[in-house]
Structure formats: C-alpha cells, structure tokens
Amino acid sequence: MxxxxxxxxxxxxxxxxxxxxxxxxxxxxxxxxxxxxxxxxxxxxxxxxxxxxxxxxxxxxxxxxxxxxxxxxxxxxxxxxxxxxxxxxxxxxxxxxxxxxxxxxxxxxxxxxxxxxxxxxxxxxxxxxxxxxxxxxxLPPFQSKSLKEGLIGLNAGLYAQNYAGLGDMADHTLGTRSIGSAGISFAHVLTGRLLAQASYIYPWDYAAASILGEKLGYTMMTTSGKKPAFYGREYIIFAPTEKINEIKRYLR
Amino acid sequence: MxxxxxxxxxxxxxxxxxxxxxxxxxxxxxxxxxxxxxxxxxxxxxxxxxxxxxxxxxxxxxxxxxxxxxxxxxxxxxxxxxxxxxxxxxxxxxxxxxxxxxxxxxxxxxxxxxxxxxxxxxxxxxxxxxxxxxxxxxLPPFQSKSLKEGLIGLNAGLYAQNYAGLGDMADHTLGTRSIGSAGISFAHVLTGRLLAQASYIYPWDYAAASILGEKLGYTMMTTSGKKPAFYGREYIIFAPTEKINEIKRYLR
The missing domain is CATH 3.30.540.10 (Fructose-1,6-Bisphosphatase, subunit A, domain 1)
Structure with missing residues (x-):
C-alpha cells in the first residue's frame, strides 16, 4: 500500500x-x-x-x-x-x-x-x-470546542432553505463560511478552521475527506444521520464525531 | 504624500x-x-x-x-x-x-x-x-464581465433575508461566497475574483477599499445607491462602476 x-x-x-x-x-x-x-x-x-x-x-x-x-x-x-x-x-x-x-x-x-x-x-x-x-x-485529532466557538461551512442557499435544520444549527455557531469547494472546506474541518461542513454533493466530493476524517475523529454522514451511500448526490455533513449528538439536536 | x-x-x-x-x-x-x-x-x-x-x-x-x-x-x-x-x-x-x-x-x-x-x-x-x-x-482596472459570469461576496444571513434584493441579485450570478472579512473580500473584488461584495459594515471596514476602488473603476455605495456616510453601520455594496445600473435593477 x-x-x-x-x-x-x-x-x-x-x-x-x-x-x-x-x-x-x-x-x-x-x-x-x-x-x-x-x-x-x-x-x-x-x-x-x-x-x-x-x-x-x-x-x-x-x-x-x-x-x-x-x-x-x-x-x-x-x-x-x-x-x-x-x-x-x-x-x-x-x-x-x-x-x-x-x-x-x-x-x-x-x-x-x-x-x-x-x-x-x-x-x-x-x-x-x-x-x-x-x-x-x-494533523492532530479534533481539539474539543463547543458549537458556539466554531464556524460552519455552509452555502447561502442551504442556509436560506434551512435544509434539514442546517440553518438552525448554524445560528448556534459563530456563523457560516462558504468558499465554493467542498474538498477544501473539508480540509478546513480537518485543520480545525471549520467545526463542520455541510453540502449537497457527490461521492467524489466527499470520498477523500471521509477517509482522512476517520483517522482524526470526524464523521461523514448524511443530514439524516446515515452513512453516505457513495452513490448519487446527497446532503452531507462532515463533523467531529464527538459533536454528532449535539448537531443532531438541530437537524431533522 | x-x-x-x-x-x-x-x-x-x-x-x-x-x-x-x-x-x-x-x-x-x-x-x-x-x-x-x-x-x-x-x-x-x-x-x-x-x-x-x-x-x-x-x-x-x-x-x-x-x-x-x-x-x-x-x-x-x-x-x-x-x-x-x-x-x-x-x-x-x-x-x-x-x-x-x-x-x-x-x-x-x-x-x-x-x-x-x-x-x-x-x-x-x-x-x-x-x-x-x-x-x-x-492591478488592472475592471475587466468587463456579465453578472452571470461572476461571483458575489455575500454572507448567508443577508442572502437569506434577501436584504434590499441582494439575494435576488446573487441568484443572477454564479453564486455567493463568504469568507468572513469584508476587507479581504473587497480585495478579491479588486483582483476580479469576486464581481461584487455586499456587507453590513462600518467605515473602517470599507474606507480603504473605497479609495483603492476609485482608481480601478469600482464604486462603494449603500444598497440604496447612495454614497456611504462614513459614519455608523450601513448596508454597503462594492462593485464595478459600469455594473451599477445593472445591479440596481435587482436592488430595492
């Protein structure tokens, strides 16, 4: 290998x-x-x-x-x-x-x-x-911080729709950022710049980050909390595993 | 000087x-x-x-x-x-x-x-x-392009509110970006990375860009099309001067 x-x-x-x-x-x-x-x-x-x-x-x-x-x-x-x-x-x-x-x-x-x-x-x-x-x-594993100390990668469209409650979740953080590349945004989650990143994307957009994240305490999942299908386009969130329960409180 | x-x-x-x-x-x-x-x-x-x-x-x-x-x-x-x-x-x-x-x-x-x-x-x-x-x-002066060939710097909150029609305007572009620094976003307008940047900000956030922009064909104005007051917080848009009339069609 x-x-x-x-x-x-x-x-x-x-x-x-x-x-x-x-x-x-x-x-x-x-x-x-x-x-x-x-x-x-x-x-x-x-x-x-x-x-x-x-x-x-x-x-x-x-x-x-x-x-x-x-x-x-x-x-x-x-x-x-x-x-x-x-x-x-x-x-x-x-x-x-x-x-x-x-x-x-x-x-x-x-x-x-x-x-x-x-x-x-x-x-x-x-x-x-x-x-x-x-x-x-x-890169170190996820360094614990609260939602209200973090930034969420989320584009304006998903925020405005409040898709799956992502907007509600973002309102409990320091705010959203959107740079227009899911891959780079996921990398910013891995380095701690973003607490989480949510996008409507395909497997090739999230496959690399999902593998990298597993090593450092991050989970790639759909907004309904399932493992991504690695097939077709899905609403995906990448977040620290220890924050998943807290994040799920806002998602629906 | x-x-x-x-x-x-x-x-x-x-x-x-x-x-x-x-x-x-x-x-x-x-x-x-x-x-x-x-x-x-x-x-x-x-x-x-x-x-x-x-x-x-x-x-x-x-x-x-x-x-x-x-x-x-x-x-x-x-x-x-x-x-x-x-x-x-x-x-x-x-x-x-x-x-x-x-x-x-x-x-x-x-x-x-x-x-x-x-x-x-x-x-x-x-x-x-x-x-x-x-x-x-x-840096060269603004290189002409259409709204639908450009990106708009706009945070998710202003987009979601559709404040002053900024969301409608953004929907006629390739999309929004939000990096969380008005100053850097204005710089990205000056280099052509963004077509325009809109924010709810104070004079110290837009003063430098307004001076730089004057030299290269960009205008700093309020979303109602006025010269900024350089006093207190205002809804500000920084855009190529030749695009102002087109942008004003979406703003209200």
Whole structure:
C-alpha cells in the first residue's frame, strides 16, 4: 500500500502542477444542466490524465470520477474515486480555491485520501494505515470546542432553505463560511478552521475527506444521520464525531 | 504624500508581522453585544500600536478606528481610518482570512488605502495619486464581465433575508461566497475574483477599499445607491462602476 500511496501523492501533485501551468488558458466552458454548474476542457483533460496514469500502473483497478459516466459500486474491488477539479466555478472565475481530490478503496474500505489545494500548494493526505498530514505537518485529532466557538461551512442557499435544520444549527455557531469547494472546506474541518461542513454533493466530493476524517475523529454522514451511500448526490455533513449528538439536536 | 504612504505601508506590514508572531497567544475574548461579535486583547493592542505610531509621526492628524470611541467627521482635516483586525472571528477561530486595514483622507478626499491579508502576506495598496498593487503586481482596472459570469461576496444571513434584493441579485450570478472579512473580500473584488461584495459594515471596514476602488473603476455605495456616510453601520455594496445600473435593477 505504501507504493500505491506514494504513487497517488505524485499523481495529485502533478495534476495540480498541470492546472497551475494552464491557469491562463482560454477555457471552453460548458453548462451541465444549470448555468451555475460548469465544466471546462481542463476538468476533462485532468480526469483523462489521472485515469490513464492509474490504468497504466494498476490496469485491473477501477475508477469512479466526476467527469466519467461510470458509477461503480464501491463495496468491492480496488476503486479509485477522483475529482479532477473540485470547485470548477472557482477555477474559472477566481483561479483559486479549487482542489484535486483522490480517494482509494479496497472492498469498500478507505485506504487513503488526498485533497490538494492547488493554489495554496497544500496537500492533505493520509487515512487508512497512514497518519494525516497537511504537507509535512502532522494533523492532530479534533481539539474539543463547543458549537458556539466554531464556524460552519455552509452555502447561502442551504442556509436560506434551512435544509434539514442546517440553518438552525448554524445560528448556534459563530456563523457560516462558504468558499465554493467542498474538498477544501473539508480540509478546513480537518485543520480545525471549520467545526463542520455541510453540502449537497457527490461521492467524489466527499470520498477523500471521509477517509482522512476517520483517522482524526470526524464523521461523514448524511443530514439524516446515515452513512453516505457513495452513490448519487446527497446532503452531507462532515463533523467531529464527538459533536454528532449535539448537531443532531438541530437537524431533522 | 509619498513619505506618508511609505510610512503607512510599513505600519501595516509591521502590524501584520506582530499578529503573525502572536497567532498562538492565549486570547482574551470579549463579546461586543452579541456572542458572535468578538474582540480580543490583540485587536486593542494593535489599535494602540497603530495609533501611537501615527501620533508620534503626525501629532496633529486624527484617527477613526474600530476599537476607539471617537467618531470623527471625515470631511475635514487629516484623518486616518484604521481597523487593526478585520475579521476578528476568523483571527480567533481560523488563524487565517483576517486583515489590517488603513485608509488616509485629507479634507474628505481619499489619499491612499491599504488592505493587508496577513496570512496570505498580500498587501493591496494604492489609491489617490498612487497606482493600485497587490504586493508588486500592478492591478488592472475592471475587466468587463456579465453578472452571470461572476461571483458575489455575500454572507448567508443577508442572502437569506434577501436584504434590499441582494439575494435576488446573487441568484443572477454564479453564486455567493463568504469568507468572513469584508476587507479581504473587497480585495478579491479588486483582483476580479469576486464581481461584487455586499456587507453590513462600518467605515473602517470599507474606507480603504473605497479609495483603492476609485482608481480601478469600482464604486462603494449603500444598497440604496447612495454614497456611504462614513459614519455608523450601513448596508454597503462594492462593485464595478459600469455594473451599477445593472445591479440596481435587482436592488430595492
């Protein structure tokens, strides 16, 4: 597993370097259904590059990715879950706050996860048998704090709808933040910047963080308190395990 | 003015360095009215340091600051407007996304503004007779784009209330972002990361950006389309001047 983990880290860092080099490229932007749901040729290129490299090295592994049509069951075999650009709108508009996400599972068990904040050059990596780091800094497990001492990652739409009581929960904290990349927001939960992050997202958005979080005392769950299905889009919250009961008081 | 501008840049960079050195200090946190409106001993210390240095060098100038009780008329004399830590909650909780803000006026006319994103080590500076820079990078004037190609800085509360129609406006863009520092968000408007930023804020929060923005084609106004009073708390929007008419269609 050590070799595969090293391979994955290089894979993700290389993808980030590629994106930094192509930051000023003219973008071909397509809408996926709604005018705010965008994809560029670089999402596709990076997805293809990641897939080709994984397939070359591990030809019998399988891949679940944002820009692929395949939706595999995660429960069996060796499965990579990849998101070439998490936060595509930020990539297009801000040229910042986007990430490359990779997670690796064997028979449904997370082996390692990687979140690479490309512009900040911060790689969050570890999980399974590996300790969790931000670059070379070992991350400690969750440092206890109360809800009213913390910030919640939550976008304005979910707050306004008060979806599943997330708005009520946020009103019992110091407030909400929204940066437009679930992956980076999850990383900010891992470092303690955010107490929790809630989003309406797909498996490739939360797979890496769920593996990283397990090592440090965080739980990835649906807003109804279930284990995520790792299939289709769901309302997901990532929070310290010891805070789950308190959070559930506000959720419905 | 060149001397005063150089002095101000050093002042702000030194304040940022001081905050970086004291990032791990134990904080004495006080609530100012509501449990989410916080101030620390470091806000006060930095305010005092800035004030002392300005008074030593320019004894007859006057100072309007977040942590001072004085509320001066800006229209006359030499006035410094300072915010020692913009984004105090971020400073406490995230140890990131906070800024030191300084603006300087003579007889009501902005001479220069400074926004220092302390952790990113990015100093946005210029205005009046000085070109606007992010560190050593000259910032271009607003590059035209449509509302639906842009992101709006707006917190979840204002979006949910749809205050003054800000939510309606945001729904005609690619979405909202909220990082919890008006100063840094305004800087992100200046660099084109955000198309506009709206907040319910005080003069020390928007003074520096208003001066910087004038040089690059941006307007600071109230949500009712008036010039800010530079007195008390107001609903403020900072946007490209050429977009104001389009934005006003959504505001009420």
């Amino acid at each position: 050590e070799d595969k983990y090293q391979f994955a880290k290089e894979l993700v860092l290389d993808a980030g370097e590629f994106l930094r080099q192509h930051l000023e490229d003219e973008l071909v932007i397509e809408e996926k259904g709604h005018f705010t749901d965008l994809v560029t040729q670089l999402d596709k290129t990076v997805q293809e590059n990641l897939t080709a490299k994984i397939m070359e090295r591990y030809p019998t592994d399988r891949i679940l990715g944002e820009e692929s049509l395949e939706h595999l069951p995660l429960g069996q075999g060796k499965v990579w879950v990849i998101d070439p650009i998490d936060g595509t709108t930020n990539f297009i508009v801000q040229k910042a706050d986007f990430a490359v996400l990779v997670a690796y599972f064997e028979d449904g068990l997370g082996q390692f996860g990687l979140i690479y904040d490309v512009i900040e050059d911060k790689l969050y990596h570890g999980g399974g048998q590996f300790p969790v780091y931000e670059n070379d800094r070992l | 060149e001397d005063k501008y150089q002095f101000a840049k050093e002042l702000v960079l030194d304040a940022g360095e001081f905050l970086r050195q004291h990032l791990e200090d134990e904080l004495v946190i006080e609530e100012k009215g509501h449990f989410t409106d916080l101030v620390t001993q470091l806000d006060k210390t930095v305010q005092e340091n800035l004030t002392a240095k300005i008074m030593e060098r320019y004894p007859t100038d006057r100072i309007l600051g977040e942590e001072s009780l004085e509320h001066l008329p800006l229209g006359q004399g030499k006035v410094w407007v300072i915010d020692p830590i913009d984004g105090t909650t971020n400073f406490i909780v995230q140890k990131a996304d906070f800024a030191v803000l300084v603006a300087y006026f003579e007889d009501g006319l902005g001479q220069f503004g400074l926004i220092y994103d302390v952790i990113e080590d990015k100093l946005y500076h210029g205005g009046g007779q000085f070109p606007v820079y992010e560190n050593d990078r000259l």
